Amino acid sequence: MKKEEQGKPLSKAIQYLLFGILALAFIALAAFLVKSCLPKPEEVGEQLPLEDTSAIIESVRPKGELYIYSLVAEDFVTKQETEHHVLLFPEEHSCVQVVQQKISFVLDLDKIKYVPDSGKVVLVQLPDIRYVASTQDSRFMSDDEDYWKDHNTDPMKHAVENKLKKKYDTPKIRQQAKANAQKTIGDLLARFGYEARFVSGNIERTDGVETLKSVK
């Protein structure tokens, strides 16, 4: 009889505890459902309206570049990390860094050498073609913006940039760019009545006159 009386308050306590846990679980579930069903303000309508601020011109510099080849390309890298919570299951997190760039092949005009040959013929030596990439878009997507906000995304951006460079800065594309450069310079000189003859090798000055050392 005594044992039964002692056991009753204990089972009552367990009952209340379980009711409490159950109630909390239902509240959490309901909150989760409501949260996942209702759209966040930043997910609806016009996203991220920017204030109309003025753009300030910091510098204006003279340039002498000839753009001879271009393309717009995009690539991405992903990253995954595991977050370890105390007394909870580990949580997986993923993110993607996307970069879109305009890739161009450029000639520096001040590095082009012109040496007058016979009559209206000009020997032209072209410098190395430069690979130039200008960022048009950089997007970061993740499962949890709050988790990733303190991470440094620069290594991921470097990885995408390297991927793009590896893919498009190829000998084949450089060759195409060089051919276009020769065509452009040739056309330009023709406008001024000259015929361009493209050479590679060293142009050296001897007695104040530029001469071509070796011609391929």
Place this chain on the structure above:
Amino acid sequence: MENKERLGKLLVLVLLVGAIWMVERCTDSEAVAQPEESTPVPTSADILGLLKEETDLVTTEVKISKLAIYDTSKSEHFRFTDISTWKYGDRKCIIPVEITVKYGYNLKELSVNDVKISDDSTSVYVMLPKPKIIDSGYNLYYDRKQVVAISTGLRSSIGHETEEELRKKAYDQVIKKGDDIKRNVESDIEKNAVTLVESMVKSLGFKDVTVVTKNK
């Protein structure tokens, strides 16, 4: 006996809720699972713009700075009929963006009549087409110490995702207003073009060179 039955039912309920929670978690993590630091097969990494042979002469580089300012307290107003405005708290962010715009001329637009050479081949007259944007882009890397990001109440915090979106929007705003910037640097573009073309043509042996642009 009755208590034991109740306890059993409660346990079943708790287990059920736990199972639902687990299933929810598993489906979430399956959806975002990605290989760690992977370099995925570049199926979507295609050339977006066509490979383009260019004949663009860049004469001026303009560096522009702009503050991307996002403040929901100014742009979002509560409307009973719009669920997206039912929010508690605000999000504010300020990010400096560095933009580079290169201006120049498309040499393909240079017609036969735009280059005139004197009979004795000593002087030349060149008329350049209207200047335009040849290349533009914004800084891929930025110092996060310069970023101000605040979120209050129940609003989600601002991380890389939002920051990158704001930076892109600021860049688009500047490019959209490209004509305003061009008006401010027009004289520089023209001056640089004249200097560049003059030195190029003089190196071919012409003594008297006149370069004008179609702006006038």
